[in-house]
Amino acid sequence: MADRLRVLLVEDEESFIDALTIGLEREGFDVVSAADGQLAMEKFAPDRFDIVLLDLMLPKMSGLDVCRAIRNLSDVPIIVVSAKGEEVDAVLMLEIGADDYVTKPYRLRELVARMRAVLRRHETANTPTATAMAVIEVNPVRLEIDTRRCFVRGEEIKLRKKEFALLTLLLENVGRVMTREVLIDRIWGSDYHGDTKTLDVHIKRLRTLVEESPKEPVVITTVRGVGYRYERPSA
Numbered sequence: 356m357a358d359r360l361r362v363l364l365v366e367d368e369e370s371f372i373d374a375l376t377i378g379l380e381r382e383g384f385d386v387v388s389a390a391d392g393q394l395a396m397e398k399f400a401p402d403r404f405d406i407v408l409l410d411l412m413l414p415k416m417s418g419l420d421v422c423r424a425i426r427n428l429s430d431v432p433i434i435v436v437s438a439k440g441e442e443v444d445a446v447l448m449l450e451i452g453a454d455d456y457v458t459k460p461y462r463l464r465e466l467v468a469r470m471r472a473v474l475r476r477h478e479t480a481n482t483p484t485a486t487a488m489a490v491i492e493v494n495p496v497r498l499e500i501d502t503r504r505c506f507v508r509g510e511e512i513k514l515r516k517k518e519f520a521l522l523t524l525l526l527e528n529v530g531r532v533m534t535r536e537v538l539i540d541r542i543w544g545s546d547y548h549g550d551t552k553t554l555d556v557h558i559k560r561l562r563t564l565v566e567e568s569p570k571e572p573v574v575i576t577t578v579r580g581v582g583y584r585y586e587r588p589s590a
């Protein structure tokens with residue numbers, strides 16, 4: 356990585372801010388810090404940062420709300436930082452769009468390793484594949500690959516980057532069972548060793564968008580013990 360990566364450090368404890376800023380700058384990052392949630396949103400702008408480190412317990416605006424607000428603006432990687440003893444709901448973290456989380460106290464080396472892994476996955480997900488078609492349409496979904504737009508029953512819906520990638524992969528393989536391993540490998544990368552619930556959370560969210568009754572899915576079905584399949588629409 357030639358250029359220095361830009362980090363938005365959202366953290367209210369001064370001792371942490373100072374130590375992290377020094378540590379991260381030494382590791383090749385440029386650090387901008389924000390001591391509360393409102394300041395974070397004032398400083399944040401799409402394309403201004405390469406990654407966000409987000410403390411959960413913050414004055415003025417909670418880390419969860421900051422995470423949601425950033426996600427509405429951008430796909431920038433977000434690592435949530437929680438304090439010791441704070442209950443972290445991994446599924447909730449993923450649902451609000453965090454890429455990973457760490458718990459205080461952590462070692463700088465561990466944090467930097469997580470940051471680099473998240474950045475790598477983000478870069479891979481953003482590299483277009485040579486075989487990408489301009490439009491894939493399998494009822495009820497229409498995907499415009501180049502512009503990353505998704506329509507369900509004619510209505511445009513907003514998808515996050517990973518959701519779009521996952522739905523594209525399922526549509527490209529309509530009628531075929533996609534194993535969990537293949538889906539995780541293709542969407543999150545072979546170096547992903549995180550929670551395997553991540554895939555299920557993403558499938559669940561896609562179902563709420565494409566299924567008429569998400570609890571009885573007929574578009575994206577589960578193949579028990581194997582994976583998922585985007586069903587060929589009946590003629």
Ligand code: CA
Binds near residue numbers: 366410411412413
């Ligand atoms: Ca805090």
